[in-house]
Amino acid sequence: GDSVTQMEGPVTLSEEAFLTINCTYTATGYPSLFWYVQYPGEGLQLLLKATKADDKGSNKGFEATYRKETTSFHLEKGSVQVSDSAVYFCALISSGGSYIPTFGRGTSLIVHP
Amino acid sequence: GAGVSQSPSNKVTEKGKDVELRCDPISGHTALYWYRQSLGQGLEFLIYFQGNSAPDKSGLPSDRFSAERTGGSVSTLTIQRTQQEDSAVYLCASSSRLDPPGNTIYFGEGSWLTVV
Numbered sequence: 001g002d003s004v005t006q007m008e009g010p011v012t013l014s015e016e017a018f019l020t021i022n023c024t025y026t027a028t029g030y031p032s033l034f035w036y037v038q039y040p041g042e043g044l045q046l047l048l049k050a051t052k053a054d055d056k057g058s059n060k061g062f063e064a065t066y067r068k069e070t071t072s073f074h075l076e077k078g079s080v081q082v083s084d085s086a087v088y089f090c091a092l093i094s095s096g097g098s099y100i101p102t103f104g105r106g107t108s109l110i111v112h113p
Numbered sequence: 114g115a116g117v118s119q120s121p122s123n124k125v126t127e128k129g130k131d132v133e134l135r136c137d138p139i140s141g142h143t144a145l146y147w148y149r150q151s152l153g154q155g156l157e158f159l160i161y162f163q164g165n166s167a168p169d170k171s172g173l174p175s176d177r178f179s180a181e182r183t184g185g186s187v188s189t190l191t192i193q194r195t196q197q198e199d200s201a202v203y204l205c206a207s208s209s210r211l212d213p214p215g216n217t218i219y220f221g222e223g224s225w226l227t228v229v
Binding site for chain 1: 144146148154155156158161169191204216217218219220221222223
């Protein structure tokens with residue numbers, strides 16, 4: 001079945017550091033890939049998405065590239081801010097399966113001033 | 114509406130009581146999903162609807178949980194005889210369609226349920 005694996009957290013960084021959160025997946029068909037962000041006490045918000053191989057999703061300085069050859073969708077940001085502290089979820093929706101979105105377990109990011 | 118709306122936002126109930134959680138999806142969205150998120154945990158899929166039908170109910174934790182959707186819009190998740198382990202945030206999401214690439218799902222703020 002479909003699955004998403006994210007790096008374990010928490011990830012702790014200083015402000016302006018470079019961020020990478022790894023995400024790899026297994027899926028049937030050709031999935032769409034997503035990153036969601038959950039700020040403390042809030043619901044999940046879509047951060048970015050990519051719907052086909054080699055697509056790059058970007059938003060708010062975050063980027064992720066759909067790599068079919070390595071089945072990865074790593075999230076990156078060049079310079080994090082304290083306000084980026086949140087939990088980040090990688091997710092996929094497969095075209096060949098049940099269409100149920102599959103989420104990773106989430107990676108907590110803590111950014112210190 | 115502009116976004117997915119859930120109510121109540123917070124609910125404290127006594128063990129053994131029934132609760133109903135409501136979700137109002139984005140207007141025109143045909144697919145609706147329910148997830149559960151326990152403290153510090155990831156998302157647990159419960160059920161989804163395509164229109165008013167639920168093709169896959171396998172994620173519901175027990176027969177105390179049920180869900181319905183009427184008019185292809187509002188959905189209600191009902192938990193009967195609540196137990197303390199039901200305490201969690203119940204998240205609803207909707208999307209305009211099931212199949213990629215147009216199936217971005219949008220979440221509500223969640224209903225925080227505490228069973229005491």
